[in-house]
Amino acid sequence: MRGRRAVAAGAAMAAMLAGTVAAGAAPAAGAVREAAGDRAERDGPDRFRGQGIDWHRCRTGPDDVEGGLLDEAKAQCAEVTVPLDHRHPEGRTIKVAMSRLKAADPARRRGVLFYNPGGPGVPAMSLILQVRKAAPEVAARYDLIGMDPRFVGRSTPFDCGWPVPAVGSAGPDRRGFERTAALAKDLASRCAVHRDVLPHASTRNTARDMDVIRAALGEPKLSYLGSSYGTQLGMVYLQLFPRRADRVVLDSAMNPDLFGPDLTRTQGPAVAAMTEDWAAWAARRHDRYRLGSTPAGVMATLRRIDRAAARSPLKVGRHRVDSRVLPMILFNVTAGDGPEAYGSFAADVRVLNAAARGAEAAPTPVLEEVLTGLSSPDAGGTASVQTAILCADRAASRDPETYYRDIRAHRAAEPLFGALTRNLTPCSFWPTAPAEPPTRVRNDVPVLMVGATGDPGAVHAGQRAAHRALAGSRLVTLRGVFRHTVYGGLFAPRNACVDAAVERYLVRGVMPARDAVCSEARPR
Numbered sequence: 001m002r003g004r005r006a007v008a009a010g011a012a013m014a015a016m017l018a019g020t021v022a023a024g025a026a027p028a029a030g031a032v033r034e035a036a037g038d039r040a041e042r043d044g045p046d047r048f049r050g051q052g053i054d055w056h057r058c059r060t061g062p063d064d065v066e067g068g069l070l071d072e073a074k075a076q077c078a079e080v081t082v083p084l085d086h087r088h089p090e091g092r093t094i095k096v097a098m099s100r101l102k103a104a105d106p107a108r109r110r111g112v113l114f115y116n117p118g119g120p121g122v123p124a125m126s127l128i129l130q131v132r133k134a135a136p137e138v139a140a141r142y143d144l145i146g147m148d149p150r151f152v153g154r155s156t157p158f159d160c161g162w163p164v165p166a167v168g169s170a171g172p173d174r175r176g177f178e179r180t181a182a183l184a185k186d187l188a189s190r191c192a193v194h195r196d197v198l199p200h201a202s203t204r205n206t207a208r209d210m211d212v213i214r215a216a217l218g219e220p221k222l223s224y225l226g227s228s229y230g231t232q233l234g235m236v237y238l239q240l241f242p243r244r245a246d247r248v249v250l251d252s253a254m255n256p257d258l259f260g261p262d263l264t265r266t267q268g269p270a271v272a273a274m275t276e277d278w279a280a281w282a283a284r285r286h287d288r289y290r291l292g293s294t295p296a297g298v299m300a301t302l303r304r305i306d307r308a309a310a311r312s313p314l315k316v317g318r319h320r321v322d323s324r325v326l327p328m329i330l331f332n333v334t335a336g337d338g339p340e341a342y343g344s345f346a347a348d349v350r351v352l353n354a355a356a357r358g359a360e361a362a363p364t365p366v367l368e369e370v371l372t373g374l375s376s377p378d379a380g381g382t383a384s385v386q387t388a389i390l391c392a393d394r395a396a397s398r399d400p401e402t403y404y405r406d407i408r409a410h411r412a413a414e415p416l417f418g419a420l421t422r423n424l425t426p427c428s429f430w431p432t433a434p435a436e437p438p439t440r441v442r443n444d445v446p447v448l449m450v451g452a453t454g455d456p457g458a459v460h461a462g463q464r465a466a467h468r469a470l471a472g473s474r475l476v477t478l479r480g481v482f483r484h485t486v487y488g489g490l491f492a493p494r495n496a497c498v499d500a501a502v503e504r505y506l507v508r509g510v511m512p513a514r515d516a517v518c519s520e521a522r523p524r
Contacts, residue, residue, distance in 0.1 A: 048082060048083065048212045048215075051216050053078045054078055055077070058075055058077035066125070069129060070129065074102075075100060075101045075128070075129075076099065076100045077097065078098055078100070079095045080098065080212060080213055080216050081094075082150070082212050084197065084200050086208045087435075087436075094197075096148065096155045096209050097153065098146060098147040098148070099125040100144070100145055101128050101129070101132055101139065101143065102143050103140060104139050105140040110141045110142055110223070111143070111246060112145050112214070112219050112222050113138065113144055113145065113223040114222055115145070115224075115225045115226070116224075116227070116230030116234070117230055117491070118227050118229040118230045119152075119228070119229045119230075120233075120386050120389040120390065121152050121385045121386030121389055122152070122229075123153030124147055124149070124153075125148050125153065125154065128146040130490055131225070131488070131490070132144060135502075135506075137503060137507050141506070142223060145213070147210065149206045151201055151385050157381060157385070158194050158197065158381060158384075158385065159378075159384065160190045160191040160194065160381060162187050162190060162378035162381075164183075164376070165376075165379075166328060166383060167180050167423060168324040168327070168328050168420065168423070169324050169325075169326070169419045169423060170404070170407055170423045171322075171323035171419060172323055172419070176323055177404050177407065181428075184425060184428060185429040188426035188427075188428075188429035189431070191384055191431060194388075195431050195432050198391070198430070198431065199432045199434060200392070200435060201388040201391075201392040202389065202392035202436065203232055203233050203236050203259075203439070204439050206233055206389075207233060207237040207240055207241070208240065210233075214244060221246040222244060222246060223245075223246040224247075224248045225251070227250075227252055227485045227487070227490065228252055229254065230250075230251075231252065231449075234250050234447075235250070235254075235439075235466065235469070236441070238443055238445045238447065247505060247506055248445070248446070249447075249449075249502050250466070251450050251451065251486060252455055252484055253449055253467070254466065255466060256441035257440075257465060258465075259393060260390055260393050260395075260427075261387075261428075266462065267457070268410065268413070268421055269459075270460070271333070271334060273454060273482070274333055274337065274454060274482040275302070275330075275416065276299065277454070277482055278333050278345060279292070279298035279299050280298075281346075282342070283295050284524065301353055302416060303415065303416070306327075306416060308355075308356035308357075309356070314326070314352060314361070319375065323419075325374055327420040328420065329348065329352070329367070329371070329374075330349075331420065332345055333345050337522065347364050347366075348364055348370075387426050391426070391427040391432075392435070393434065394438045396430070397428060399428075406422045407419050407422045441469045441470070442469055443469075443472070447472060447474075448502065449466065449473050450477075450478070450486050450498050451463045451478070452482070452483045453477060453480070454483070455483060455484050457484035460477075463475070463477075474511055476502075476516045477515070477517050479518070479519050480522065495518055495520055497518030497519070498518050501516065501518075
């Protein structure tokens with residue numbers, strides 16, 4: 001989930017990320033790879049792998065804008081049948097939808113490239129159009145495949161009917177924490193009607209679905225480009241099907257040892273660093289935004305807004321912003337480190353600052369959209385399905401007190417965001433347990449990783465952990481920026497150094513001889 005307009009779901013980033021269990025010592029990489037390959041042979045029965053694919057037009061009706069764009073681009077769409085539970089393929093089946101853009105240069109076609117943009121829970125079918133636009137040389141060599149993960153978009157979706165999309169922040173005291181715990185429990189209870197499918201919403205099963213599609217396409221191997229959560233999906237695929245991977249790029253990798261409902265608790269230092277970078281930017285523009293003439297002054301303004309919301313809800317147009325909601329709005333600082341994103345966020349903070357002083361405060365168009373999203377029902381089940389994926393990947397603590405103790409222990413160090421990123425989620429009350437243990441990623445498959453040191457979503461320490469787990473990987477690090485995803489301008493500004501490394505690998509198969517560093521001069 002990216003962008004300020006995604007952060008009405010972007011506060012669902014606070015329901016998005018993962019656990020607290022560290023892995024022990026890894027066995028030899030070759031042994032892990034061999035065992036994973038053996039398991040892979042049993043994970044996909046021939047009746048699914050050998051199924052035919054009935055390609056058809058993508059548009060489903062007059063209101064299907066994305067399907068219309070795919071048709072205009074001469075893409076094809078299809079559905080494949082996969083087991084609900086890959087461990088019991090004789091049981092119930094579901095449909096998974098996908099799109100395909102054929103290689104623009106058939107004479108130089110290498111194979112298929114699956115793309116997953118992140119999430120979890122983000123439909124990917126139409127996003128292959130962005131890949132073709134961003135990387136035409138890659139699109140010339142590969143059929144681009146966009147798969148809506150199981151239970152997402154067109155792939156047998158479900159909806160828990162949540163009245164709001166996120167639990168939000170625990171606020172400044174016990175009362176606020178108990179209010180969010182009650183909300184989390186209520187949201188979880190609304191998903192109980194889908195308890196027959198919830199344990200099977202895991203990343204592990206989505207990776208198995210990918211391999212069914214690979215086989216149905218008649219491809220001996222697949223290449224893969226994944227960003228954000230898409231890196232977790234890619235790493236799980238590599239662990240399950242190491243012999244089926246061709247060229248794999250992971251952009252802004254998650255920590256595979258921690259991925260699950262509680263990973264946001266690792267984000268505090270990175271989000272704080274980005275907030276301070278934005279504060280320095282805003283201080284240099286005090287004449288415009290009036291938030292403080294020094295970085296310390298801007299940060300003091302944020303704290304004043306936070307204290308005011310804790311006393312009583314801020315009046316922002318037709319909305320009321322309390323201590324549960326405010327940190328989700330402030331988390332939008334992570335949307336990007338460019339002048340446009342920073343300026344948009346500063347304009348929103350200026351509105352909140354006026355409301356904190358008791359003045360009339362009309363929201364900017366972006367803030368209006370975010371506030372409307374945060375107070376509206378979960379559109380199409382996006383947040384509930386996202387949560388279902390996380391709850392299926394790793395069990396969360398069932399003791400709310402563990403979260404409250406953690407929040408209290410970090411209030412001083414993380415005053416603005418700790419009660420948000422460390423708060424419990426519906427997974428603490430989830431009606432089902434994961435069907436399988438978390439996938440332990442340890443292999444030596446060649447992988448190219450790219451990421452930024454200041455990434456607020458996939459923190460750099462987590463990227464390094466993924467790099468260690470993937471013994472055959474090379475890591476290209478973009479220094480000096482605060483961005484979540486770095487390749488191709490897909491969700492952040494382009495960097496020529498990163499783009500060259502990725503496309504050299506995908507197009508020519510040339511992996512960097514060693515880890516490398518890219519840099520960028522950001523406008524101040």
